[in-house]
Amino acid sequence: MSKALIQSSDPITLIGGGQATAADIAEVLTIAPKLVAVDGGLVTALAAGVTPQAVIGDMDSAPPEALARIPDRHQHRVSEQQTTDFDKALRSVAAPVVVGVGFCGGRLDHQLAAMHTLLAHADRPCILLTPTEAVLIAPPDLSLDMAAGDVVSLFPLVAGAGRSTGLEWPIDGLAFDPATFIGTSNRALGPVSLQIEAAGIVLIVPRRYLSPLVAHFVQGGARWPARG
Structure with a gap:
């Protein structure tokens, strides 16, 4: 398992550079209050009027003027190109559960890559939001x-x-x-x-179940162990 760059006892929100409105971000932050931007998601966050506590990624989509608003010590550059920025971020945070906005919608290849990341890091519960649904690897x-x-x-x-x-x-x-x-x-x-029986089945339910899904993990509900 990769060493966590950011650790939190509260749920973390990851914001990507895909489709996410200011209302989406405001809603999620009431549930997962620590905001971390994933590369170009920094632009999305700042446009919504919120400043992330950190940014993770290879920084190829985060412009210098946006990065200037984040202290250097909270900029976590991961430069390898074998994985997506979402993968880099999810494996680099440790929290009871992560909520992701800005990772669904738009390009289909990006959405498929996000599903891959959910599976690859199934031991790190993450719930992705679409405009109408909550998406996650079904827990045990x-x-x-x-x-x-x-x-x-x-x-x-x-x-x-x-x-x-x-x-x-x-x-x-x-x-x-x-x-x-x-x-x-x-x-x-x-x-x-x-x-x-095993990690690998994506569960999709109406978005209004985000809060009880987050509560499942925060309250110690079943989750997948880390791979050996």
Whole structure:
């Protein structure tokens, strides 16, 4: 595991350079109050009227005038080019959970790369926001007090399996695989519980469940261990 550059006992917000409004940022900061910019996300944050506590990345998208507003000691340059800036940032922070804004929407290759990063660092819980959804690697065990009719999607990045209660189409006994069987557009009948056998299934639920998802990890809920 990479050594954390930033450690926090509270949730951390990462802001990327993709689609994120000032309202998005303001909402997330009420839940994950420590703001860290990911390279060009610094511009997005400053345009929204907030100054990140730090910036991480190779700094190829953060202009000098923006970086001048961040003390040098809070600028963490990671210059290798084998991974994305989101990957650099997620592996460099340690917190109960991270919330990411500005990583979904826009270019599809960027979104696919973000899914890769969620999987590669599944031991560092991270919830990404879209305009309407919250997206994360489903933890080993999760219960959400959902409303009947809410969409619950499960998309495997690797082969996997699990169990559920409260879904219109239970997942017990199903063999998820990105090439043969996926679980998108399921629906909640009411409160939902999931038990997932291994890290690698993306969970997508309505955005209004961000707070209970964050609370799951803050309160010590199940999470994936670091890879050996």
